[in-house]
Structures are given as C-alpha cells and as structure tokens.
Amino acid sequence: MTLDLGATAPELDLPPYDRSGIEVGIVHLGVGGFHRAHQALAVDELLRRGGAREWGICGVGLLPGDAAMRDALRAQDGLYTLVTKHADGRLDARVVGSLVEYLFAPDDPEVVLERLADPATRIVSLTITEGGYNFDQVTGEFDATAPDVVADARPGATPTTVFGYVVEALARRRSRGLPPFTVMSCDNVQGNGERARTVFSAFAALRDPELGRWVHDAVAFPGSMVDRITPVTTDDDRRLVRDRLGVADRWPVVAEPYFQWVLEDRFPLGRPAFEHAGVQLVEDVEPYELMKLRLLNVSHQAIAYFGWLSGYRYAHEAMADPVVASFVRAFMDHEATPTLRPVPGVDLETYKATLVERFANPAVRDTLARLCAESSDRIPKWLVPMVHEQLRAGGDVFRSAAVVASWARYAEGVDEQGRPIEVVDRLADELVPLARSQRDDPVAFLRNPALFGSLVDEPRFVEAYLDALGSLHRAGAHATLAALL
Numbered sequence: 001m002t003l004d005l006g007a008t009a010p011e012l013d014l015p016p017y018d019r020s021g022i023e024v025g026i027v028h029l030g031v032g033g034f035h036r037a038h039q040a041l042a043v044d045e046l047l048r049r050g051g052a053r054e055w056g057i058c059g060v061g062l063l064p065g066d067a068a069m070r071d072a073l074r075a076q077d078g079l080y081t082l083v084t085k086h087a088d089g090r091l092d093a094r095v096v097g098s099l100v101e102y103l104f105a106p107d108d109p110e111v112v113l114e115r116l117a118d119p120a121t122r123i124v125s126l127t128i129t130e131g132g133y134n135f136d137q138v139t140g141e142f143d144a145t146a147p148d149v150v151a152d153a154r155p156g157a158t159p160t161t162v163f164g165y166v167v168e169a170l171a172r173r174r175s176r177g178l179p180p181f182t183v184m185s186c187d188n189v190q191g192n193g194e195r196a197r198t199v200f201s202a203f204a205a206l207r208d209p210e211l212g213r214w215v216h217d218a219v220a221f222p223g224s225m226v227d228r229i230t231p232v233t234t235d236d237d238r239r240l241v242r243d244r245l246g247v248a249d250r251w252p253v254v255a256e257p258y259f260q261w262v263l264e265d266r267f268p269l270g271r272p273a274f275e276h277a278g279v280q281l282v283e284d285v286e287p288y289e290l291m292k293l294r295l296l297n298v299s300h301q302a303i304a305y306f307g308w309l310s311g312y313r314y315a316h317e318a319m320a321d322p323v324v325a326s327f328v329r330a331f332m333d334h335e336a337t338p339t340l341r342p343v344p345g346v347d348l349e350t351y352k353a354t355l356v357e358r359f360a361n362p363a364v365r366d367t368l369a370r371l372c373a374e375s376s377d378r379i380p381k382w383l384v385p386m387v388h389e390q391l392r393a394g395g396d397v398f399r400s401a402a403v404v405a406s407w408a409r410y411a412e413g414v415d416e417q418g419r420p421i422e423v424v425d426r427l428a429d430e431l432v433p434l435a436r437s438q439r440d441d442p443v444a445f446l447r448n449p450a451l452f453g454s455l456v457d458e459p460r461f462v463e464a465y466l467d468a469l470g471s472l473h474r475a476g477a478h479a480t481l482a483a484l485l
C-alpha cells in the first residue's frame, strides 16, 4: 500500500465513510482515467453523503494492458487521488473510495463472470473507448467477423472480449431466473445506449438467435452524455501529488474542474441517486449528446492535427494561438451548430464560450497526442455524419474538409520539419501508406469506404479537401488555417 495518507498530507483525508460492508452493485468494464474522474467520483460523492452503500463499484480490466491498473489499485486498496486542476493554478484533491474491488479478467475469467451474474450486480457500466463497440462505421452493423469475436461466440468459449463477458453473464442470469442487469455505456459514441443494444444483441444472436432477441428486448441500455476532460496521467502528475500533497500514489488521476453527465433514466433494477451527485436525469439524451460530440469532441480533432503540425504539443498551447482559436470557433459556429437540435436548458453561445475556455486551461496539460490517437475511431463516427448533414442542408463543409485533410497529412507520419510522427491508430499500417500515396493520388485517403462512406463522391467536399491538402503540402498547417479564416 503506497497511498500513504497519514500526517504528511493534511489537505487530504481518506474517504470519510466506512468502506467495509459497501456492497458491489455496479461492475465497470474499462477502468481508465475517465471512469475514475467521473462515474467513480459521482458514487464517491453519494457515499460521502451517507448513501449508495449498495452501489459500490467493482472495476474490471479486460485487456492485457490493464494489469498495471490491477497492480496500482490493489496496492492501494482501490483508493486513489483525484486532482482537479483549475486554470488559475489552484488544485483540489480528494481520495476516491467507491472502487471497492478490482478484477483483472485474464487472471480468472470465471470470477468476473460470476461477479457479473451475481444478483447484487444491477448495473454494468462501460468506458471501453469508441473502438470497443466493434461496429462498421458506415452501416452501423456489428462486425461479427473480428477474430476475437468469432472465438468468443463459440459454445463454451472462455471469453476475452467485452461481448463474451457481458453476454455469457446475461445468459447465466437468464438461465438462473435472475433479471438482467442494466448496461450503461459511458463512451463518446453517438447514441451510445442504442449502439450498445445493437452490438450486444447481435453478438448474443451469434450464439443463439433467441438469446439475441432477449438481450435486445429485455436488457435496458440507457444512453448518456458524459463530459470531463481527463488527460493521461503523467509522471509529473505523480510527482505533483507526492510533492504538493505528500501522497505516494501509484496512479492518481487529474482532470479539469468541469463535470457533466446527462443520463437517461431507464434502470429497471434501480440506480444510485445520481441526481444528488450533479447528474442530470432525462428522458432523451440525444440533443445533449450531439451537442457535446459535435462541439467538444469534433473540435478536439480540429485542434489536434493542425496543432501538432503547427508545432504544438498541448491543447492549451494550440488554443493560445489566435489562428487556431479563431478557426475552432468558426468551425463550431458554421459547421457544427447548424446540425444541432435545440438543447433543453442550454444556451449554445455560452456552451461554446465555455468550451473555448476549457480547451485553453493551461493547468490541465491535455496532450495533442491523446487527441490524435485512434482517429479512425473518431473522425468517421463524429465528423463524417455531421458533414453529410451539412451537405444535405447546403451548409459549409470546407472547414470539416480541412480537418479531414489535416488528419490525412498527419497520417503521413512525418511532420513539416521531416521528423517522424508516431501514428497511434489500430489502422496505422493501412492508413500511413495510404496517406503517403496521396502525394501522387490526392484522394487516395478519402477513397476508403470503411472510414468515409460516399464522401469521396461529394464534389463540394472533395474540392475543399483537395484545396486544404494541397495547401498543407505547399504552405504548411499554420498558413493553411490562416487562409481559412
């Protein structure tokens, strides 16, 4: 146990509630930075208020890389420090105690399956990234051909994927006469609840069509909009926690002050009283979700490649450049906002102004590398549908085309000074050669139906894309952005 919260850390208290006897009611798959800065904080808040004792969280890691989280959390009895970084340099910190158990699935899959099947487990929540849902970006259908999915669908298979675990556990509950748990997706996927329903029921149908129908009809999949910028924890953060707070924490989490969670209230087996922890419970989350994905996440992609190619490494550095900041704001106003529905209780002008301030927070130190990673799971899911809507409505698309071109230029894997760029993307082996070939064949990157559907057949988009790409090659990222203002 290296989280030593003794006399050396007067600012920090251990959670002021008795952690013994808290029951696991939520199993969370994919315990990364975000879950620990968001949902686990909300449950911790309820515990501090004397509630939620049947809603403790059992975190589960499914991927080999999660062994490090197992080791860190086990050494600290599930406790960790959450540091909130304000733009003026102030820090808030608290120790979060809601993760009462952590299971690393490869250690013992059966233990995880029985934890999921346990009658006390009433919610299974997910932050498994956009790629974790394994669906075709264009058709929206579940990809049943992925080798790990095929293996997990075999009768009697020991699961390795999220699909194998969740569906086997649901099947066990069904055969034991237990009601299904609620599956709560907290990923940045448009329509995350319905998307989860589609992919989990499609996987279940591979095993047994009737099980597929049951998962589709009997399991609740509330949708949610989740928001809190949570950068990757760095050694500097560990040092900060040690030096400023006196705590030797193996894996603290840092986040911005902003916290938002809008959640559809569909929990047949009950839920924590999230409304007492700042969560907004609604009937229909879609307008909130679209607003967030198209104004925040898509803008992140607008900052990411142009910022990196202009020589910046952090989001706040890029936003301090008036050319980047003006482009992002124009992009929000003219290409994202026209595709949004009215959002109950939200003034979009204020929302956008707040976003610009959040992106510019110098304390958070969100890296452009984080925002550039796994773009093939982001641009097609977030930006491409927005472009199609703008094309149909006759609206501007030249800024979106420039963002896609900046991704294609970044994916060439060499920056403007000839230095290598590490393209972190599950499709990197395919994308990098394709991006490089656009020096000879400028639409090569766009001619990828799995990522862009029919966008390559849209003359207005293609023309703007070619202009931006040509300018990126000739004049560089900064001059290209400046010319678009």
Ligand SMILES: NC(=O)c1ccc[n+]([C@@H]2O[C@H](COP(=O)([O-])OP(=O)(O)OC[C@H]3O[C@@H](n4cnc5c(N)ncnc54)[C@H](O)[C@@H]3O)[C@@H](O)[C@H]2O)c1
Residues within 6 Å of the ligand: 029, 030, 031, 032, 033, 034, 035, 061, 062, 063, 065, 066, 127, 128, 129, 130, 131, 132, 133, 161, 162, 186, 187, 188, 189, 226, 227, 228, 229, 230, 231
């Ligand atoms: N970081 C943020 O600012 C933020 C904010 C809002 C929402 N989110 C959502 O949370 C997700 C995770 O973000 P994070 O910052 O915690 O990332 P992270 O890298 O810290 O953690 C990701 C977790 O997901 C797991 N995972 C990844 N792919 C998986 C798969 N195919 N199957 C099962 N598990 C898988 C990893 O093993 C890890 O435990 C994002 O992709 C996004 O959808 C993040």
Ligand SMILES: O=P(O)(O)OC[C@@H](O)[C@@H](O)[C@H](O)[C@H](O)CO
Residues within 6 Å of the ligand: 129, 130, 188, 226, 227, 228, 229, 230, 296, 297, 300, 370, 371, 378
């Ligand atoms: O984490 P991703 O892959 O969904 O996207 C990268 C960022 O845009 C995202 O993490 C934001 O920081 C987050 O959505 C803010 O709430």
